[in-house]
Each structure stands twice: as structure tokens, then as C-alpha cells.
Amino acid sequence: MHVYEHSVLLDESKCTGCTTCLKHCPTEAIRIRDGHAVINPDRCIDCGECIRVCQNKAKKAVCGKLADINRFKYKIALPAPTLYGQFDNLDSVDYVLSGLLKLGFDDVYEVSKSAELVSAYTRMYLNTEGIVKPVISSACPVVLRLISLRFPSLSEHVIHMLPPMEIAARAAKERALRKNPELSPEDIGAFFISPCPAKASYVKNGFGSYNSAVDGVISISDIYFPLIGLMKKTDSPEVASESGRIGIGWARSGGEATAIFNDSYLAADGIDNIIHVLDQVENGNIPPLDFIELNACTGGCVGGVLTIQNPFIAKARLQTLRKYLPIAQNTVDSDVEYIPESYLFEDMPEYHPMSRLGKTIAESMRMMADIQRIKAELPGIDCGSCGAPNCRAFAEDIVNGNATENDCPIKAFRLNSRKEN
Amino acid sequence: MSEELIFRFNVDGDDFTSAGQASVQVKKNLRQLGIDAETIRRVSVAMYEGEINMVIHAGGGVAEVRVTDEYIEIVLDDHGPGIKNIEEAMKAGFSTAPDTIRSLGFGAGMGLPNMKRYTDEMHITSTVGVGTKIVMRVNI
Ligand SMILES: Nc1ncnc2c1ncn2[C@@H]1O[C@H](COP(=O)(O)OP(=O)(O)OP(=O)(O)O)[C@@H](O)[C@H]1O
């Protein structure tokens, strides 16, 4: 069986077994067992909500460390545009890029540069005959996983174009080989500087039969302080940014969608909003649209859980940074008629339904009937004391053999007090 | 036929913001049963339209979904004003929705025709001043 490698983990020693993450997990993937949280890997979509809400810092993102880059002879940084919005009084992206070189990278390749090309090809894609509209963006890995677990009927809407991070990794490696003919491909490591654990999962697991070209993922929060120190020491930057407004705009919700240059789009952000939108799309209950951009994080990637700045402040900073930039610095020649193969992926991952109860419909129906019966007898106050996020989920756990009715302390208490009277 | 499962929902006629919630819940339940995605989509589209109609035209009602091993049946029952001419109401584009409703994006007159299109069977019984009952079936 296919095993999905996650990037959100629990530090048991810090977990107090409170019910905060339990209540916030959008896929009900968390249970409290033996006094601490347990994440069900089949349901987890790596959205990072639990990391965000945990007061005890017991939920962690598993990303690479900066030292990992030393595995490679030639190290390339692939900064997400979100990184640019993290700094006070920054007037040019060039300082960030130069700082990354000082940090130990041999080269930097901006993901926003590739994002501009992805935008250009997306416009072409939208004019392709036979595509299923609305086309859904493939950039946020949480959305991709959500679709493959829960909205299989929307798979064919997903744009079969690789996300900018992947395009950047490939282009950066090609450029490195061109500039340094003495290198062989194994010498080169490309590291994404990431706003979220979801990207780390994408890199580890690939997508369908596609294997990521990224060699490691390092979080923005991990490199932030060393980077800022090095940026302060930079008087005249040694590299120049090659991104325009479109590329940098990808860091916030709406940036990708507005770059299709027509107003037939929808851009939604925040995990609950995107689930709602996907539900409505599945019902056909949206106006005819060309494109749908979905970001699991509030505000888009600027709201990623591994960033430093508040998303709205980061957004405002990006606004200032972009102001005097050209619309785009990367364009596709007008005589290009086809999207290059290297931009496309072939197949969506298999559908792994996360919630199926039994092996057959008949078995599932029997189980569902049991769930209804058990749930009707529970207190219905959704307190979480049983370790499940609500009474219905608890009833499901009982029927699935993962809990017993005695795990509900309220019910046990009521039964006891009845006996005493 | 061996067993059947019933999901019952009160559709609140005063609350526009929650309109459509029953069909989202039904979708979740059907997924848990392992019903195929296309069938789920048909049930959910048809039910959503019916639910919205109950809210807009009838002040709410009761929605019941019965799952058997052969079909999924959606029963929508309300005590609204009833439908005067069912044949006319079934025509694509026919709507009595007032402007206030249209400004919310409803009232294209496509609800009933879509319910028919997405289901294998549909029966409407309605009495003016008493209410409307719509039964739809999607075969598994
Ligand atoms: N439950 C109901 N009770 C009373 N009248 C109804 C009910 N359902 C539908 N109707 C009548 O039938 C007409 C057509 O319904 P239909 O769902 O096709 O269109 P609509 O609701 O007006 O617009 P749309 O569904 O496209 O938003 C309605 O305008 C209304 O007059």
C-alpha cells in the first residue's frame, strides 16, 4: 500500500492532551489517546492548522535543516516569494537574494521567476480545447491532497501544470549545469525556502507518478534570523532579482488568479473557505468560471504556518516592494504555441477515500446505522473529553473499534448518578 | 431489500446562510458509505436545488434521504404555498422568485429542471395553500 510521508508531527513530551488541536483539525484527523494527541496519517492533509493553534508548541513541522545543504557540492536556494514579505524596511529583493548566497548557497533561483512563466502558460492552458472548467490551481499541496482524499470528482479540474517550485528547481539545475560544465547532476542540490510543511510533504511524496525535483525544504522561520543578520551586512547586493509584480504577487491570495488576465476567476483562502468552495464546485453551484485559485492558508502563502510575519503585514510589505516593478520579467514568446512537456504532469494520484466506513456499501450501511444509534444516546455536547472532536466522531470511533462507550466520561457520570438515586 | 438508512434534516426557512447545509452533510454521509463519486454528485446537486427551493419558496421544511442497496431517495416536504401549475414550474426558465431573491443569484428557473436531470425519477405532489412534496430517486 501507498504510504504517505507527512511533515506535521507531534512532540509527545510537550503535548498536554488538551482539546485545542482536536477541535481545529479540518479533517478530524486528531484524537487524544493516553493523554496526548495522535494524528491519523490517512486523514492528515498537512495543512498546519494544529501547529498554528497549539499553545504548547507540541506540533512541529518536519523540514530540513540548513546544514543539509552540505550534502551537495553545488547548493541552490529556491526562495518562495513569501520570504520577501518578512522584512521591515526592505526596498529591494536583491538584499534577500544576496543574503541567501552569504548563508552558504552557491546560487539563488527565485520561485517567483518560474511563477511568471506558469502564469503565462496557464493563460495558454485556459484556451486549450477540451479542458474541464473551472480549472483549479495545482500550487497549494493541501488543496491537491484534499481533492484526492475527498473530492475525487474534481480531479479532472486540476490544472495539469507543475507548481512554480518544481519548475524553478528544474530550471535552476539546468542553469547550474550550463554555468558550471564541470558539475554532474548529482552534485547539485536545490532547496526550497518554504512557508509551510505542506510543501515539504509534496517534495517527499511527489505527486501521482511525478517525483519532485527539489532536494530539500527549509522553513522560512529557520533561516530568518541568520538571514536577516547577513542582509544587514550587505551594502551592495551581488545578485539582481528577476521577478516582476506577477511573480511576487503569487505569495498572496489572488495573485495567481489575477495573472490570468480576465475576471472569470475565484480566489479563496483559509482551509474552511476552500473546503466550502470545493463543495460548491462539486454541486455545480458556482457561476461559470475559468479559474479557481485556492490557498489553504489565510491570505495565501503569506499566511503559511512557517512564516514569521503576520500575513496582512507581509502582504502590505509585498505591495510596497512590487510597486515599481515591471508587471513581469519572464514572458513566453508570442510564437510559442504549446506548453512545454516539462511543465506538465501526467496523472493525478490515486483516489484514497479517507472516510469510507466498511469494505462494501452494505457493510458501511450497517456501520452507519450503528453510528446513528450510538450517537443518539450520547450527551451531544461535543466536549472532546472522550478524545474525539465531537460526539458523532466518537460514535464513529466506537463502530470502527477504536473506542468504547466507556470513554465518554459524561455518559458514565450520568449513568452512575442515576444508579445512586 | 435488506436494510435502509435514513438521514433526516430540518431545513430552516429563516436562515439563508445555512441553506444547503443538509446536502453537504448528505454528501459526507454518502462518501462514508463508499457510494461512487458520480452518484454522490447527482444526489447532492438535486438535493441542494430542492433544499434552496424550500427555503426560498416555502419557508423551510423537512428533508429526508433514504439509502437502500438499490437507490438513494430524497424526500422534500414543506408546508409552503404549493405550486399552482407543476408542468409550468418544471419548464427551464420559469420562476416566480421576486427581485430580492434574484439579486442573491437565485431565480433563474433552473432548479426543478436540474433536479429532474440529475435524478432517475422525480415526482411532485403539491396542493396550493397546503404544501409541496418532492420525491427523487437516484439508482445506485
Ligand atoms: N417548494 C416549493 N414551494 C412552492 N413553490 C415552489 C417550490 N419549488 C419551486 N417552486 C416554484 O417553482 C418555480 C420554479 O422553481 P425552480 O427551482 O425551477 O426555479 P427558481 O427556484 O425560481 O430559480 P432557481 O432554482 O434557478 O434559482 C419557482 O419559481 C416557484 O414558483
Ligand code: SF4
Ligand atoms: S497556501 Fe501556500 S503556504 Fe499555505 S499550505 Fe498552501 S502552499 Fe503552503
Ligand SMILES: [Mg+2]
Ligand atoms: Mg430553485
